Amino acid sequence: MGFVLGKLGLGLRRIVTIGSLSMGIAIACTNILAKPAHSAEQIRFWYPPAGEFTIYINDLEQFAKQGKLSKRLEFYLGRLSSEQQNQLRETLATRYNISHVTAAQFAYSPIGEILMRRLGRILQITPQENGFSALRAALILSAQSDEGLTILNVLQRYPVPIIYLDLPRGLQAYAEVSQLLYKKEQAIAAIEKQAIAESSLNPTENKSLDITKPDLRVMGNVQWTKEKFTYLQRDRNVRISADLYLPKDLTKPAPLIVISHGLASNPDTFQYLSQHLASYGFAVAALEHPKTGSRDFAAFLSGLSKAPQAEEAIQRPLDVKYLLDELEQKVKTEPIWRDRLNLEQVGLIGHSLGGYTVLALGGAQLNFNQINQECSTPEPNISSFNVAKILQCRFSSLDTNNTNLSDRRIKAVLALNPLGGSTLLGKEGMQNIKIPVAIFASGEDIFTPAVPEQFFPFVWLTNPHKYLVTFPKGTHFSFLERSDRGVLIVPESVVGEKSEFTHPYTKALSLAFFQTYLNQRPEFTSYLTNNYIQAIASPRFPASLTTNFSESQLLQSLDLKP
Known part of the structure; x- marks a missing residue:
């Protein structure tokens, strides 16, 4: 699909x-x-x-x-x-x-x-x-x-x-699409203005920051091995596989970063990032979610299985929880695992539906009041073609008892083009996150539009350790790697700019983010600034970073009243 x-x-x-x-x-x-x-x-x-x-x-x-x-x-x-x-x-x-x-x-x-x-x-x-x-x-x-x-x-x-x-309905659909595609230009301009203001508040950073020492975009020196790991997801009663990247010859157990892929995707799409983080001493676990992964989704498109169901909004975070439980048990009981992983310092990376997954694990709660409000209009009266909202309204039948899917072991979350902030989570749901969060937003993302799915969720965060990285020319697929076994055979015109201009941002910023909040190395916060972004930015793929953009600023940029 x-x-x-x-x-x-x-x-x-x-x-x-x-x-x-x-x-x-x-x-x-x-x-x-x-x-x-x-x-x-x-x-x-x-x-x-x-x-x-x-x-x-x-x-x-x-x-x-x-x-x-x-x-x-x-x-x-x-x-x-x-x-x-x-x-x-x-x-x-x-x-x-x-x-x-x-x-x-x-x-x-x-x-x-x-x-x-x-x-x-x-x-x-x-x-x-x-x-x-x-x-x-x-x-x-x-x-x-x-x-x-x-x-x-x-x-x-x-x-x-x-x-x-039916021209009136056509015009209504046109108006919504226009707002999704054009209103965000005003928001991006306001975000860039705020990022520049933050840069000017710390002019010394430009002088003190040498991006070549170290250059976080370059592979590190730590050797690592890749292993296939399987575990039982008891709620599903299925075995799930994950690619484990384990650093070698470390003096202490490695913090773990879990990567959750998007719909119809698989761990291969983040292989470049898994290897990069492992080369700096992080353990990485990239799992393939059942039902929403490329293998099961390919079976659906071939007519051999059913479409993913609403329960995936609950089951996906549980996939990660059971992975952590299984690894924790191995660390406790098997000597060969004892010195490999630090499961009290876990970070998460998620893309699209995986972005929702990691935000939920990080503390965001399902907001059924928001879901009911956004999805209560009877279908014959809706002309919206916003795919992100349609997907989220599919989850309105979920059990309202499962609102909290967080995990205490999670210490930091990076969400790339996340889905779910506008409807599944909403303002109340996002405000429950108490750990550091970084969000990547792409201006040309037509599947999880930046304004409702990333900009608003960011300004709703109350934790001061938050980062919004905006890519005006980015698409929904900018930070993925092509997978030979996936069903996402996406044409170049949809993928956007080439990976050599997009992946360096993911490598550098994810490394700095997790060095800061998993390894407690505050010297890496200087990389989590707009000054650093501009130092490594390519004119072909510009970016900005802000930490203080507010809801009132966003509403003003969109000509909306508070």
Whole structure:
């Protein structure tokens, strides 16, 4: 589903580029999900007070394949710039390598069905009938065809002659996407201003900090071994595997850092970071969560298993707890393990859904009042295509007795593009974290948007030891490593900047963060500053770091009232 959502994300981004005209909105709405079909001949919509308008599918096909604008289509697209027209043409014609099996599994999954029912209220079979069934059929048939899955192909295979566009709902969806993609620019500008102000308060840091002594981006000198470790997760009654990176020849037990991957991912995506931290004397355990890992998720997309259930919000933190319990038992009972691990000093790193996992383990509590408030609107009245919120509302059926999933052994948490702050946890839930927290936020993240999922959760933290690292050009995948055995075959246009420009930040800042809060080495706090960030920053992938950005500043930047 990560791959399918990746394609969906491309469509969401392109909605906003297509423009302010009614035609731009119309095509933008179709971009949200998929492509054209042979049965459909027209897209018809009302634009009060001017009346009814019609777009012909054949005109779109000629434009997409040959770049020619018919006189009818020029009426709609003639006002767009050449760049916008090229973007639209690329959007219509780009082929996505998704099999019909994968497309069907996504279309019949709970999240896929929600998205298509919402899109079906915009692209209708009749002016009153949801186009959900037609969209699902067109999506699967397009993926199965020789032409492959394209937006144009989906439209062409829409199994009715006329697609009725509900323009008001399309505009509503456009407004939400615009806010997610553009409002964050204002917030990022305010965050960068605060980061600069913090830098100016400590001008001596620039003089005293020599980034080459040591250069935290470079591999350390500690030798380590990699072992495969399995343990029983008793609640699931399944055995879970983890990659253990164990430093050699240390004079004392090593603090442990546990890495929790995101949805449809696996430990390989953080292999580069696991090795880096091990080379500085940290033990690292990177586990593969059942149900939400790449292996089980691939089985789901192949039609061999069910979609992940809401209980994963509880089970994922428990996966980590049982791992720590098992390792703790080995340290207590087996001499060979006794001097290897310090399980009273545990740090966590989590990405996306793994970000939620580590925040919950660090003390954030599930906030059912927030979940009920955010997810109480009946489905027919929702036009939102915010994937992060849809995912979180899937957890509204959870047992309200399981609100506290924290673990006393956890001493510091690093969350990369975390999911869950806006709805699952909310302000009350985030305020329960009492340990140091660092949050990475990416400006181009369309799966866990920065404003609701990282910026607000950061300003809600009450612990003074908190760090927000913002990457305006970052994506949801900027800090991952490609995995040959994963299902997240994400195209370069979604991944963003190359890893040689993105991974050095993760290496340096995670090392400084855990040296400071697991090894109690306060000299590394000088690396946890905006001055240091600017010293290592690349113009191709800029970043800023703030510790004091407030909720009032965030609200003001978004033109919202406290």
